[in-house]
Amino acid sequence: xxxxxxxxxxxxxxxxxxxxxxxxxxxxxxxxxxxxxxxxxxxxxxxxxxxxxxxxxxxxxxxxxxxxxxxxxxxxxxxxxxxxxxxxxxxxxxxxxxxxxxxxxxxxxxxxxxxxxxxxxxxxxxxxxxxxxxxxxxxxxxxxxxxxxxxxxxxxxxxxxxxxxxxxxxxxxxxxxxxxxxxxxxxxxxxxxxxxxxxxxxxxxxxxxxxxxxxxxxxxxxxxxxxxxxxxxxxxxxxxxxxxxxxxxxxxxxxxxxxxxxxxxxxxxxxxxxxxxxxxxxxxxxxxxxxxxxxxxxxxxxxxxxxxxxxxx
Amino acid sequence: xxxxxxxxxxxxxxxxxxxxxxxxxxxxxxxxxxxxxxxxxxxxxxxxxxxxxxxxxxxxxxxxxxxxxxxxxxxxxxxxxxxxxxxxxxxxxxxxxxxxxxxxxxxxxxxxxxxxxxxxxxxxxxxxxxxxxxxxxxxxxxxxxxxxxxxxxxxxxxxxxxxxxxxxxxxxxxxxxxxxxxxxxxxxxxxxxxxxxxxxxxxxxxxxxxxxxxxxxxxxxxxxxxxxxxxxxxxxxxxxxxxxxxxxxxxxxxxxxxxxxxxxxxxxxxxxxxxxxxxxxxxxxxxxxxxxxxxxxxxxxxxxxxxxxxxxxxxxxxxxxxxxxxxxxxxxxxxxxxxxxxxxxxxxxxxxxxxxxxxxxxxxxxxxxxxxxxx
Ligand SMILES: Nc1ncnc2c1ncn2[C@@H]1O[C@H](COP(=O)(O)OP(=O)(O)OP(=O)(O)O)[C@@H](O)[C@H]1O
Ligand SMILES: [Mg+2]
Numbered sequence: 001x002x003x004x005x006x007x008x009x010x011x012x013x014x015x016x017x018x019x020x021x022x023x024x025x026x027x028x029x030x031x032x033x034x035x036x037x038x039x040x041x042x043x044x045x046x047x048x049x050x051x052x053x054x055x056x057x058x059x060x061x062x063x064x065x066x067x068x069x070x071x072x073x074x075x076x077x078x079x080x081x082x083x084x085x086x087x088x089x090x091x092x093x094x095x096x097x098x099x100x101x102x103x104x105x106x107x108x109x110x111x112x113x114x115x116x117x118x119x120x121x122x123x124x125x126x127x128x129x130x131x132x133x134x135x136x137x138x139x140x141x142x143x144x145x146x147x148x149x150x151x152x153x154x155x156x157x158x159x160x161x162x163x164x165x166x167x168x169x170x171x172x173x174x175x176x177x178x179x180x181x182x183x184x185x186x187x188x189x190x191x192x193x194x195x196x197x198x199x200x201x202x203x204x205x206x207x208x209x210x211x212x213x214x215x216x217x218x219x220x221x222x223x224x225x226x227x228x229x230x231x232x233x234x235x236x237x238x239x240x241x242x243x244x245x246x247x248x249x250x251x252x253x254x255x256x257x258x259x260x261x262x263x264x265x266x267x268x269x270x271x272x273x274x275x276x277x278x279x280x281x282x283x284x285x286x287x288x289x290x291x292x293x294x295x296x297x298x299x300x301x302x303x304x305x306x307x308x309x310x311x312x313x
Numbered sequence: 314x315x316x317x318x319x320x321x322x323x324x325x326x327x328x329x330x331x332x333x334x335x336x337x338x339x340x341x342x343x344x345x346x347x348x349x350x351x352x353x354x355x356x357x358x359x360x361x362x363x364x365x366x367x368x369x370x371x372x373x374x375x376x377x378x379x380x381x382x383x384x385x386x387x388x389x390x391x392x393x394x395x396x397x398x399x400x401x402x403x404x405x406x407x408x409x410x411x412x413x414x415x416x417x418x419x420x421x422x423x424x425x426x427x428x429x430x431x432x433x434x435x436x437x438x439x440x441x442x443x444x445x446x447x448x449x450x451x452x453x454x455x456x457x458x459x460x461x462x463x464x465x466x467x468x469x470x471x472x473x474x475x476x477x478x479x480x481x482x483x484x485x486x487x488x489x490x491x492x493x494x495x496x497x498x499x500x501x502x503x504x505x506x507x508x509x510x511x512x513x514x515x516x517x518x519x520x521x522x523x524x525x526x527x528x529x530x531x532x533x534x535x536x537x538x539x540x541x542x543x544x545x546x547x548x549x550x551x552x553x554x555x556x557x558x559x560x561x562x563x564x565x566x567x568x569x570x571x572x573x574x575x576x577x578x579x580x581x582x583x584x585x586x587x588x589x590x591x592x593x594x595x596x597x598x599x600x601x602x603x604x605x606x607x608x609x610x611x612x613x614x615x616x617x618x619x620x621x622x623x624x625x626x627x628x629x630x631x632x633x634x635x636x637x638x639x640x641x642x643x644x645x646x647x648x649x650x651x652x653x654x655x656x657x658x659x660x661x662x663x664x665x666x667x668x669x670x671x672x673x674x675x676x677x678x679x680x681x682x683x684x685x686x687x688x
Contacts, residue, residue: 055685056530056687058688080532086526088523090522090526090527094333095329099326099329104531106319106321109319109532
């Protein structure tokens, strides 16, 4: 990893709003072509961090480079080569789909603008509706248009803030296929998400809470970093099994997957004692298993609930 | 490096948005028409049939024929023939009449002798708009009244000057703002009101709708946004100017005496300045509501302290100082100078320069205020 060129290389990024520190000494290093996932509860500072990386917010402290340019002094050069998709729809609702794309193509000073717009429309499958006002699109289509708009200038770095919120599963799969394809071509992606099935698609994951990075590791290493042990619990009456396990000492993750309950915790002995509680239930059975990414994320998410108040743990 | 293509991109986008927002566009065009109509109908700039008293201190064929032709004049309606000294003045002060015409003693004798006796036309000028038409017509009324008499005069008295003198007193408002002043002034008021209002939401709207985030994530420069966002409204300003000038010429019959080139230059500069003032507001206001409030904050002094409502020279020093900082003050002077007094470019530089200074200050202020970030 170290021998690969770093597209994002920032250290100590800090942002305060008033007396509240929203992002706290954040380090981030992303080599070319990496898909970097940002996870964290609401209000944990994901959007704020992304905005600082692309020069939309001025950090109160910290320094570094993005695409080789100084994040503090050269934000215009960074902006020219970054595609930023905002969390909230920020295209012009009173412009048509085509007009929106044309506007951004021209602001980025791209040549053959018309052909690019036509190509983007075709890829989106919106060629027939190019004249429709963007504000009239459904939520999922707005997301897809916004994504197309932020890619229209062929950026080297994609900053995607919850890009698939409200997008249907088929489109979500297409979207991730596209991201993988771009990554293979050397486009780096920083993507924030609340979806587990998207998190597993990332090469590397940063888990953020209260503006601090709690975990930063390749996604396959996350389960071992969290250190969860687990049991798969079967029972004829799953509801009763769940009631008995809930709140038991040692149980830190309790999640139903179809007809099994995954029960996980970091203390394997306490966990084993807790699982004893299902003894005697009709069809009751518990098998050891190695928890994966999903359980790790559920654990992380439950550990730091909502960050809205930002007071910190 | 400023890019023309990016400016054009912002320009085209604004143009499309302006076209889609039909209501706002319609209001921009309707405002001048509505204001002109209001001033055209509610305030008759050429009022007739003003209640008039005539005080006759002489009696003779000449006076009688003068009286007869006054009765025929459309401007005045004679309600009283005052016989007693001071009666006419009392009526005028009481507001019973708006016009008093006094024929002096020994008028006929002096007329024939060529001693040029004075006929007094005293007008109640508290409503200057109302009386100005009649005042302007006073000389003609008299000339027409005495025309038959003049033909019978001995030849030595014929030709200019007329064998009598007309004295006009504008009572209660000697400055006498006239209708000619109001319509050109309206041009300034309309441009100020609509152009500031429309550009004051230029950035505010982007902020409120969240589109500023996408806009700022592109490499567009503040100056490109500023030029691209204001220039579409130059067109609106030009249309409004054309409407007012058209109405001034054809409805209100106001002459255009001066140099059209000088006028066009001043109007263009004034339009730019107003757009810049509005844009400056939009860099400050956080919501469209705030932008509107700030627009009215500028608009009120523009009406009250610019010389549009009250004569500028009659205002106290502090009010004049504020007025000097308002673009409309200078524009009003320019318009009146050019339209009514036939001024050329050289005559109006004294007001063009302050206008240009205000423009430059606003442009610099707006560019410094513009945030490249969301902080
Ligand atoms: N402009 C601002 N002024 C003041 N506080 C802000 C501002 N923007 C964000 N915050 C605060 O900063 C914190 C982090 O916000 P941020 O939007 O970065 O969170 P997030 O991780 O993106 O959350 P979400 O998952 O809900 O999108 C929140 O507590 C938020 O209230
Ligand atoms: Mg966010």
